[in-house]
Amino acid sequence: MTEEQNIPAIRVTDLTKVYGRLVAVDRISFAMQRGEAFGFLGPNGAGKSTVVKMLTGLTLPTAGTIHIFGQVVDHLETRKRVGYLPELPTFHRWLKAREFLFFHGQLYGLRGSLLRKRCAEVLSLVGLNGREHQKLGTFSKGMLQRIGLAQALLNHPDLLILDELVSGLDPVGVRDMRELLRQLKASGMSIFLNSHQLADVEALCDRVAIINQGQILKVGAPATLFSGPSVLEIRVSQVSPELLRRLRAIAIAIEPPATADADEQTCTQAPCTLLVEVQNEEQAADIASIIHTCGIRLYSLAVRRNSLEQLFLQTIDDAKSAQEAHV
Amino acid sequence: MRLLSITRFTFQEVLRRRLFLAVVLLSMLLLVAYALLLRAVVASYIPQMASEGFSVQLALLAGGMFISVPSIWLVYLLSGILAIFLTAGMVSSETEAGTFSIIVSKPLRRYEIIAGKWLGYVLILGCYLALLYLSFLGIIYWVTGYWPDQAWSALGALEMAVLVLLGLTTLGSALFPTLVNGAIMLILFISAPLTNFISTFVQIITTTSQTGTLAPPSETVQNLIAVTNLIIPTDALWHQAAAYLVPVDALNLLATQSFSASTFNIPLINPQDMTSALFIWIICYCLVLPTLAMWRFSRRDL
Numbered sequence: 001m002t003e004e005q006n007i008p009a010i011r012v013t014d015l016t017k018v019y020g021r022l023v024a025v026d027r028i029s030f031a032m033q034r035g036e037a038f039g040f041l042g043p044n045g046a047g048k049s050t051v052v053k054m055l056t057g058l059t060l061p062t063a064g065t066i067h068i069f070g071q072v073v074d075h076l077e078t079r080k081r082v083g084y085l086p087e088l089p090t091f092h093r094w095l096k097a098r099e100f101l102f103f104h105g106q107l108y109g110l111r112g113s114l115l116r117k118r119c120a121e122v123l124s125l126v127g128l129n130g131r132e133h134q135k136l137g138t139f140s141k142g143m144l145q146r147i148g149l150a151q152a153l154l155n156h157p158d159l160l161i162l163d164e165l166v167s168g169l170d171p172v173g174v175r176d177m178r179e180l181l182r183q184l185k186a187s188g189m190s191i192f193l194n195s196h197q198l199a200d201v202e203a204l205c206d207r208v209a210i211i212n213q214g215q216i217l218k219v220g221a222p223a224t225l226f227s228g229p230s231v232l233e234i235r236v237s238q239v240s241p242e243l244l245r246r247l248r249a250i251a252i253a254i255e256p257p258a259t260a261d262a263d264e265q266t267c268t269q270a271p272c273t274l275l276v277e278v279q280n281e282e283q284a285a286d287i288a289s290i291i292h293t294c295g296i297r298l299y300s301l302a303v304r305r306n307s308l309e310q311l312f313l314q315t316i317d318d319a320k321s322a323q324e325a326h327v
Numbered sequence: 328m329r330l331l332s333i334t335r336f337t338f339q340e341v342l343r344r345r346l347f348l349a350v351v352l353l354s355m356l357l358l359v360a361y362a363l364l365l366r367a368v369v370a371s372y373i374p375q376m377a378s379e380g381f382s383v384q385l386a387l388l389a390g391g392m393f394i395s396v397p398s399i400w401l402v403y404l405l406s407g408i409l410a411i412f413l414t415a416g417m418v419s420s421e422t423e424a425g426t427f428s429i430i431v432s433k434p435l436r437r438y439e440i441i442a443g444k445w446l447g448y449v450l451i452l453g454c455y456l457a458l459l460y461l462s463f464l465g466i467i468y469w470v471t472g473y474w475p476d477q478a479w480s481a482l483g484a485l486e487m488a489v490l491v492l493l494g495l496t497t498l499g500s501a502l503f504p505t506l507v508n509g510a511i512m513l514i515l516f517i518s519a520p521l522t523n524f525i526s527t528f529v530q531i532i533t534t535t536s537q538t539g540t541l542a543p544p545s546e547t548v549q550n551l552i553a554v555t556n557l558i559i560p561t562d563a564l565w566h567q568a569a570a571y572l573v574p575v576d577a578l579n580l581l582a583t584q585s586f587s588a589s590t591f592n593i594p595l596i597n598p599q600d601m602t603s604a605l606f607i608w609i610i611c612y613c614l615v616l617p618t619l620a621m622w623r624f625s626r627r628d629l
Contacts, residue, residue, distance in 0.1 A: 056432040059628040079434035090425035094343050106332040107433035151429060 007070040009034045009159050009190035010055065015064035017050050017214075024050045026214035027064065032207075034158075037181075037191040039205035039222075041198065041312060047214040049087060052163050052194045056084045068159065080108060083152030087163035087194075089144035093137035097128060097147055100136055101154060108155040122150040127176060142169040149177070159190045165200060178203055198312055210315055217319050230281045231304040234274045237297035239267040246290045253277040271299050329435040333443025334450070341413065341451050350409050354459055362466045365394065369470050384472070391473025395572050396598070398463045403485055403565050406456040410489050411512045414448050414496040416505035418624060423505065427629055438621035445497055445617050452489050457482060481571035487609060488564040492516065494616030495559070501620040501627070519562035522555040527597060560609045566599035573598045 010032040017025040025047045032038040042048040053059035054066060057073045071078040091100060101119040110118060123129055126146040131139075139147065145165070152160060165177055181204055185191055195201050201208055202222050209219045236243075239257060244265060247254055255275035256265035276287060281303050291298045341347050369390065376386040418441065421427045430440060460482055468474045475481060495515065499508035526548040556563040 053629070056428075058428060058431055060626070076434040076436075079432070082432070084429060084432045086425065086428040088425055091429070092340070092426055094340070099339075103332065103336055104429065104433065107329055107430065107435060109329070109434065148429070 004070075005034060007034075008032055008067075009036065009069060010038075010192060011065075011067040011070075012051075012055075013065045013067075015051065015054065015066060016062045017047070017054060017059065018062045023214050025054070025061075028211070028214070028216045029064075030209055030216060030219055032190065032192060034190050035185070035188050036207065037185050037193065037205045039201035039208040040192065040194040040211060041196075041201055041208055042211035043316060046211045048194050048211050049163065050214075051211070052087075052161060052192075055161055055192070056082070080155055081158040082161060083155060083157035083159070084161045085145075085148045085152045085163060085165065089141065089148045091136050091144065091148065094135065096133050096135050097123065097139075098132040100147060101151055104151040105154045110154065118154050118156075122153045125153060125180060126150045142173050145169055146173070146177075149180075153184075157189065159192065160184065161192045161194075163194045164196065165193065210312065212316050212319050213323075217315055230278055232276045232278060232281075232284055232287060233300075233302050233304045234276060234287065234291070235271045235299040235301075236274065236291055237270040237272070237299070239265070239272045239274060240294060240296065241266055243291065243294045243296055246294065247274075247276060247287065250283060250286060250290075251276045251278055270297075275304070329433075330439040330443040330446070333430075333435075333440055334447040337444045337447025338451065341447070344413075346412060347409075347451075350405075351455070354405065354455075358459075358462050358466065361398070361463065362470070365466060365470045387471045388473045391467050391471030392475070392573055394471070395464065395467050395473065395475060396569050398467065399460060399481065399485070399568065399572060400565065402456065402459045402463055403488060403568070405459065406452060406485070406489050407492055407516055407561065409455065410448075410452050410492045411496060411509060411516060413452070414493060414500065415509035415512060416500060417444055417448065417497055418500040418620070419503065419505045419508060420500075422627075422629060431629055437625040441497065441501070441617065441621045441624050445493065445620075448493055448497075449490065452493065453486055456485055456489055460485060475572045476574055477571035481568040484564045484568035484571060487613065488561040488568075490613045491559070491561050491564065491609060494613050494620075498616045498620040498623070501623040515559045516561065519555055519559045520565070522552055523562050523566070526552055556605060557608065560605060560612060563599075563601050563605055564609065566597065567601040570598035570600050 008031040010030075012031070013029050014027045015025055015029070016023070016027050028047075028051070040048045040051065050059060054061050055068070055073065057079070066073050068075075068078050068082060073079075095103070098119060101122065102115060105115040105118060119132075123132065126149050128143065128146055128150065131143070131147075136144065136147065146169075149162075149165070152162075162181075165181070169177060178200065181191060181193075185204065191204070193201060193205060205222060207220060208222050210217045244254065244256075254277070257267040257272040257274060261267070278284075278287070284301055284303065288298060288301055369387070372390065373383055373386065377383050416423075421430075427440075431437060464474065464478060492512070496508060496512050499511055502508075503511065529545075529548060
C-alpha cells in the first residue's frame with residue numbers, strides 16, 4: 001500500500017462552527033478511510049448538515065481542520081475528486097437535463113467527447129435515459145434527486161458526499177439507488193452519507209457516526225454500535241412453572257404471555273408467546289434445549305431485532321438524560 | 328476556463344428569462360413607434376420652418392441634435408432599469424434558492440463565479456445598450472441627417488454608467504437579499520438625476536441674466552451634487568454623454584440662427600462635462616465594487 005493510499009478520504013479534527021451564540025458543531029473529530037461508506041446520523045438541528053457544508057466548502061469552519069485526501073478543502077485538484085449531492089435538489093429548473101450535466105461537467109474541467117460520453121454514462125447509471133432534452137422544471141422530486149446524483153458522478157469521484165439520498169424517491173427508486181451506491185462502493189468509491197433514513201445507513205454504511213447537539217456521540221459499525229441485550233420471541237404449546245424457573249436462570253428478563261395466570265405467570269392455552277431478553281443471540285440454542293427438556297412443544301423461536309431507528313433514538317435519549325444529569 | 332463557463336451559463340440564463348425577452352420586444356416596439364413619430368413630427372415641422380425663412384437643412388440638423396438628447400436619455404433610463412432588475416439577484420437569488428450549493432462545491436474559486444457572472448452581465452447589458460443607442464441614433468440620422476461627431480464617446484460614457492450600476496448591484500447582491508438590493512439600487516438610481524434636477528431648477532428660478540446662460544450653482548448645491556456623484560456617478564456620466572451628443576461648435580452655429588444654448592438647459596437632460604478627477608473616481612468605482620463583491624462572497628457561508 002502506497003503512502004497516498006494510507007491517507008484517509010476525510011480527516012476532521014476539532015471542527016467547530018459557531019453562529020453568533022449558537023455552537024452548531026462542537027469540536028468534532030473523525031476519520032473516514034478510503035473505500036469506506038461512512039454514515040452520519042442525527043436528529044434535526046444536530047449539526048450534521050453544517051458538517052457537510054464545511055466538508056464541501058460551502059461554509060467556513062470557526063475552528064478546526066478538514067482534510068480531504070490529505071489536502072485542505074480549498075485545494076482545487078482535490079475537489080476534482082469529490083462529488084456532492086445536496087439535501088434539496090434545487091437546481092436551475094430552466095435547464096434541460098443534458099445542459100445541466102454539460103454545465104457541471106465543464107466546471108469539473110471536462111470537455112468535448114469525454115464530456116458527452118460521461119453525460120450519457122451517468123444518465124444511464126441513474127436511470128434517466130431518454131430524458132436528456134427534458135427541462136428540470138418538469139422533473140419530479142425523485143428525478144431531480146437522480147439528476148443531482150448524476151452530476152455528482154460526472155467526474156468519476158473518489159469521494160461521494162451525499163446529503164439525504166433517497167428523499168423523494170419511490171420504493172423502486174430507493175432500491176435502485178441503494179443498489180447503485182453498493183456498486184459504486186464495490187468499485188472503490190468512498191461514500192459519505194448524511195441521512196435521516198436509517199435504513200440507508202444500515203444497508204450501505206461500514207461505519208456510522210451519531211451526532212447530536214453538535215457533538216459526535218458514537219462512531220462504529222452499525223452492528224456493534226448499538227450492542228445490547230437481544231430479545232427472543234418464543235411461541236410454545238404451554239408455559240409451565242418449571243419452564244419459567246429454568247429460563248429465569250439464564251435470561252435477563254422474561255415477559256410472560258398476555259393470557260398468563262396473574263400469580264404464577266403460567267399459560268396452558270396454546271400458543272403461548274413469551275419474550276425473553278438474553279445477553280446474546282447465541283443463547284437461543286440453550287433456550288430451545290430447555291423447552292425440549294421440559295417436554296413442551298416449540299412452535300417458533302425468533303430474534304426480535306431492535307430496529308436501528310429504535311437504537312438510534314435510544315442513543316439520543318441516553319445522551320439527553322446524561323446531559324440533564326450533568327446539569 | 329471555468330470562469331467563461333459561468334459567463335456562458337449567465338448568458339444562457341438571461342436569454343431564457345422572460346424579463347429580458349419582454350424588454351427586448353418592448354424596445355423593438357418602442358423603436359418602431361419612435362421612428363414613425365419622429366417622421367411625422369419632422370414632416371409637419373419642416374414646411375413651417377421653411378416658411379419662416381430658416382434653412383431647411385440647418386433646421387433638420389438642429390431638430391436632430393435637439394431630439395437626440397432626450398432620446399438617448401430614454402436609452403440610458405431603460406438600460407439602467409434593466410441593469411437593476413436583471414442583476415439585483417445576481418448572487419442573492421442563487422444563494423436564497425440554494426442553486427449555488429453544487430456550483431460552489433465544484434473545483435473553482437468563488438471569485439470566479441462572481442467574475443464570470445459579472446462578465447456575462449457586462450456583455451449582455453453592454454450589447455443591449457449599444458444596440459438600442461445605435462438604433463435611436465440611426466433613426467435620428469435617417470429622419471434628420473444628424474449624427475453626433477462624438478457618438479462613440481457618448482456611447483462609452485453610457486456604457487460606463489451601466490458598469491457603475493452593475494458594480495453596485497453586484498456588491499449589493501453579495502451583501503443583501505434580492506428585494507433589499509433592488510430597492511436600494513432603484514432609490515440610488517433615481518436620487519442622482521433628482522439631485523441634478525433640483526439644482527438645475529433652483530438655478531433657473533434664481534437666474535437674473537437675460538442671456539439664457541444659467542447662473543453658477545451655489546456652494547451648497549455644488550457640494551450636494553459632488554457627494555451624489557461620488558455615491559452614484561451614473562447621472563454625471565449621463566450628462567457627459569449629453570455633452571458629447573451636443574457639440575459646442577454646433578451650438579455656436581445655431582446661435583447665429585436664432586437658436587440658443589438655453590434650449591438645452593432643461594433639467595435631467597442638460598449637457599455637462601465631467602471633471603478628470605470624477606472620471607478617475609468612476610474607473611476605480613467600476614473596478615473596486617465587483618472586487619469587493621468577490622471578496623465578500625469568498626467569505627460568506629452558504
